[in-house]
Amino acid sequence: MNTHYGKFGGQYVAETLMAPLKELEAAYEEATTDPAFQRELDEILRDYVGRETPITYARRLSEHLGGARILLKREDLNHTGAHKVNNTIGQALLARRMGKKRLIAETGAGMHGVATATVAALFGMPCEVYMGAIDVERQAPNVERMKMLGATVHSVTEGSATLKDAMNEALRDWVTNCDDTFYVIGTVAGPAPYPQMVRDFQSVIGVEARRQCLERYGRLPDQAIACVGGGSNAMGLFAGFIDDKGVKLVGVEAGGKGIETGEHAASINGGSIGVLHGAKTMLLQTDDGNIIDTYSVSAGLDYPGVGPEHCHLAETGRAEYSVINDDEAIAAFEALCRFEGIVPALESSHALAEAIKRAPALPQDALLLVNLSGRGDKDLGNAGLRAGLAAMTKRI
């Protein structure tokens, strides 16, 4: 099993967590060689989540832009409304297999919290979710959903009161209760084996999309584009195409108010190497190694680190990482609503905005595959989105 990705990754955790990580690693390796595990996972993904998700050709938007065809991998159509559930089902199955009695999770936008609360209900396990107080406020509908599903939501007021602080608190819970508790990490970050495990559970996105592209268009896409906060939906998409050298992999980071303003969440483009939450990775930090408050209109991208494999893909050049600011993401959000009748998550709107930027310069037979990682119902009350829409001067 991979614990390092080039110079990134690793297991930078408190000693008390080493035994649980080794236990998890062994259980995961054993599960991956057990056909019954994969069979049950596939069944739940099909019968409960509703996979496979389709690829939708965004015809009106593409024709309006007048260039490449934009294809949407519709992870927004999954049960719970985002890709997050692909991973939480895998981890909950593993938790049950390991005899763990309780699930905990961190969440930013709330989608991973909802997906964890959902599988906890499905498997009859108690669930506690840690969420930054600022996110509790700006993602209120998801807080209500988690509570309705029977989960306890802890509002974390320390530090910047966002995703990183929620993760700190989840780690404190895990280190105290590791004997009976399974920590369901929502992204390809954290200590090994989480980055690989989460990538594997999310790889269903890329594997399906690759096959669907071949079936429908007789060829692979020219570019596969996904937003990157921690980076799980992007790693899931990239996993399907990583060996197809002709497919350009594009990760899109949250530029917030613009990298030059310092108010952003673009760890690869605007950060430096460091160690946080168990992994060596690119971080937004001060010269003294303290973590900087990040900013993005999108709570799900508002994290100062990023999955270690993304850092490695950036370093080797296999993937490229661009930046989309709040205003561009909001314009893309509106465009997808108006042109295609699809309300995208603000997170996914960053990936869409990148495709919108690239499409006009490309020939009409070019295919841009965008991972539409989640739906945007949760964002409708977001004050940042409202203000952005009101201030928008130029529509796509």
Added chain:
Amino acid sequence: MKKRITEAFAKAKAGNRGAFVAYLTMGYPTIEKSEAAADALVAGGADIIELGVPFSDPFADGGVIRSAAYEALRQGVRLDDVLALAKRLREKHPDTGLVLFTYYNVIYSKGLARFAEAAADAGIDAVLSVDLPLEERDELLKEIQPRGISYIPLIAPNTPLERVVESANGLDNSFLYVITVKGITGARTELPTDLLGRLDSIRKVSTLPIAAGFGISTKAQAEAVSAHADGFIVGSALVKRLGAEGELKGEMLP
């Protein structure tokens, strides 16, 4: 090169007591008060001082040390300030063991070689990083050991004995920091019932002295632990008292 940590444990043993290892978050309540408190601890019998460097994301700490770290950061206390303070302590207390205690990113972001130079210059004896287990520590050891600085490994309640041996391998002028409970730092009224037996097992296989920490706040707890370990560590209780009273004076432990 002086082996102050080895000597501190030897001296305690000769005195038929456990070595007293004291943790303080540097810069809390202020950098001046931290310095005065460290002086008071040395005068009050501490053999080794752990100098806590505040970090923005103290995910292994309980409320007391977290609040102290946030306050120190608010005042702008950084690694370089703590190293400067260490240098002053070293001049005043030539025999006291000084351990730099922090999270790995604080060290790593300075550049490991630069950090090792600066720590050696400040008279630091050893480094303890909360989130740098056996699997990852070599890159740091490679830089600090040639400069005469050692490393303090943590041993958890779920650390197997073979791993205890591995953790002590290759280290000199050090001790094993045995965590009493699964969890975060902070005072507890009772220590776990299996602790003393566990200390005996660890001591039997360890080539280094062992000291128990997390949750120790009273003289009675320290004495109970010292019958089964070479030393004890007190952190949150001291930080809390320093925060409330502004100084440490009189008996260091109630």
